[in-house]
Amino acid sequence: MAKMNFGGVIEEVMTREEFxxxxxxxxxxxxxxxxxxxxxxxxxxxxxxxxxxxxxxxGQRQGKTYDKAVADGWVPGETLFGxxxxxxxxxLIMCLLSDAAVMSVWPTMKQYLTAGKTLYxxxxxxxxxxxxxxxxxxxxxxxxxxxxxxxxxxxxTMFLEGRGLNSSYAVYQDASGKALEKTLxxxxxxxxxxxxETTFQREATSDLTGERGSLMGAIQGLLLxxxxxxxxxxxxPSEAFxxxxxxxxxSLMPLFAKNGMDWMYANCSTTAQRGxxxxxxxxxxxxxxxxxxxxxxxxxxxEAQISIDANSKPDYRVGLEAELKALRExxxxxxxxxxxxxxxxxx
Numbered sequence: 001m002a003k004m005n006f007g008g009v010i011e012e013v014m015t016r017e018e019f020x021x022x023x024x025x026x027x028x029x030x031x032x033x034x035x036x037x038x039x040x041x042x043x044x045x046x047x048x049x050x051x052x053x054x055x056x057x058x059g060q061r062q063g064k065t066y067d068k069a070v071a072d073g074w075v076p077g078e079t080l081f082g083x084x085x086x087x088x089x090x091x092l093i094m095c096l097l098s099d100a101a102v103m104s105v106w107p108t109m110k111q112y113l114t115a116g117k118t119l120y121x122x123x124x125x126x127x128x129x130x131x132x133x134x135x136x137x138x139x140x141x142x143x144x145x146x147x148x149x150x151x152x153x154x155x156x157t158m159f160l161e162g163r164g165l166n167s168s169y170a171v172y173q174d175a176s177g178k179a180l181e182k183t184l185x186x187x188x189x190x191x192x193x194x195x196x197e198t199t200f201q202r203e204a205t206s207d208l209t210g211e212r213g214s215l216m217g218a219i220q221g222l223l224l225x226x227x228x229x230x231x232x233x234x235x236x237p238s239e240a241f242x243x244x245x246x247x248x249x250x251s252l253m254p255l256f257a258k259n260g261m262d263w264m265y266a267n268c269s270t271t272a273q274r275g276x277x278x279x280x281x282x283x284x285x286x287x288x289x290x291x292x293x294x295x296x297x298x299x300x301x302x303e304a305q306i307s308i309d310a311n312s313k314p315d316y317r318v319g320l321e322a323e324l325k326a327l328r329e330x331x332x333x334x335x336x337x338x339x340x341x342x343x344x345x346x347x
Contacts, residue, residue: 014184014195016164024185025053031118031182032057034090036083036109037097038065041122044152045096047072048159048191059086087112092182094120100311102126103133115140116175118182122147123207124200127172129304143173144183146190147203155191164193172200208298213291220327223248227332237335245332246339 001012035046036059049056050073058074059081060066066080074080087093087109097105103126113119119137121127124145126135137143148155148167155165167187171179187195198206211217223244230240256264265276297303310316327333340346 011196014169014187016188016192016194019184019188021052021188024188027178027181027185028054028092028189031055031092032090033092033094033186034059034086035094035096036060036086036105037095037101038069039096039098041148041152041155042096043068043072044148044154044156044159045094045122045190046074047156049186049189051159052189052191054189057081057086057089059083059090084108084112090117092118092120092186094122094186095126096122099123099125099133099307102135103308106133106135110138113138113141118142118144118176118179120183120186121145121200124170124202124204125208125304127200128204129301132301132304132308137173139173140175141173142171142176142179142182144179144186145170145172145198145200145203146183146187146192146195147198147207148190148192158193159191164191167192167195168198168203169195170198170200170203204304205295205298208303209291209295212294212298212303218287218290224330224332231331237331238339241332241335241339245336250343 002015002018004011004013031054033049033054033056035042035049035056038046038058038060042058042060042065046056046058057079058069060069061083069080070076081089083105090112093109093113095102095109106126115138119141121143122145124147126133127137127143130136146167146169148165150158150165158165167190169183169187171183174180176182184195227240227244230243231237235243252264255267265273268276294303313319
C-alpha cells in the first residue's frame with residue numbers, strides 16, 4: 001500500500017505498480033468469474049476482465065441486454081448463460097444487477113452461494129440495508145466489493161484508452177482468509193486506476209449522497225435555477241445555456257479536472273476571480289444544510305426505502321419514463337441538443 005497525503009490526511013491506496021496485473025492473474029488463476037447482469041456496470045467489468053486474461057462468463061436473462069452481450073462477443077452456451085447456470089458454474093459471482101433486480105434475483109442466486117465461493121458487489125446497497133432488501137449472505141463465503149467511481153461506460157472507455165477509473169474496495173466477510181487479495185486482484189482486473197479502502201456502509205452512503213448531490217441531483221437543480229433566472233431576465237435560450245452549461249462542461253471542467261479549482265481561480269480574469277471568491281461562501285452556506293439533510297436521509301435508510309418502494313410499484317417504469325421525458329423535453333435540454341449539434345466537431 002502507498003501512503004498518500006490528501007490535504008493533510010494520510011491515506012493508504014493501492015496502485016497498479018504495487019499490485020500489477022500479473023499478480024492479479026496469479027491470485028485468480030483458478031477462479032471462474034461469473035458476471036451476473038449486463039446493464040450498467042456489467043459490460044465494462046466483464047469485457048475488461050476478459051481482455052485482461054481472466055476466465056469470465058456472463059449470466060443474463062434473455063432480452064435486449066442478452067443480445068448486447070452477444071454483440072460484445074459473449075458466446076451462448078460457452079461464455080454466456082442464464083443467471084442460474086452461470087451462478088452454478090462460477091466460483092466467484094460478481095453481482096452487478098441493479099439494486100431492485102438484486103432483491104428479486106437473490107432467492108435464486110443464494111442457493112448457489114455454496115461454501116468456499118466468493119460474492120462480489122460494486123455497490124454496498126443490498127448488504128448495507130439487508131434488513132430491507134433481504135440480502136443476507138451465508139457465513140461460509142467471502143463477500144467483497146470493488147466500486148468504480150464512474151459509469152461502466154467510462155470504465156470501459158478509459159480501459160481502452162490505457163487509463164484507469166479510480167475505485168473503492170471493501171471486504172465484508174472473509175471466510176477464506178484470502179478475501180482481501182481477491183478483492184484487490186479484481187479491482188486491478190476490471191481496470192481500476194488506484195483503489196482506496198472503504199466499507200460497504202460507507203460506500204453505500206457516499207454513493208447515494210453523491211448521485212443525489214453534486215453528481216446529478218444538485219447539479220441539475222443548480223443549472224436549471226441559473227438558466228431560469230437568465231431566461232426570466234430576457235436572455236435568449238442560447239445565451240442562457242452557453243453561460244450555464246456549455247462553458248462549464250466544454251471549457252472549464254476539463255481545466256479544473258486537470259489542474260484543480262484553485263488553479264481555475266488563479267487563472268481567470270480579475271472580474272471573474274473577484275466574483276467567484278465573493279459568491280462561493282453564500283452558495284456554500286445555502287447548500288450545506290441541504291446536503292446535511294440529504295446525508296441524514298441516506299444514513300438512516302430513508303433514501304434506500306424510497307428507492308425500494310418506488311422500484312416495487314407495478315407501474316414504476318411508466319412513471320419513470322414520464323419524469324425522464326419531462327427532463328428531456330425541458331427548454332434547457334432541448335436547447336442543449338441544438339448547441340451540441342453546433343459544436344465544430346459535429347459540422
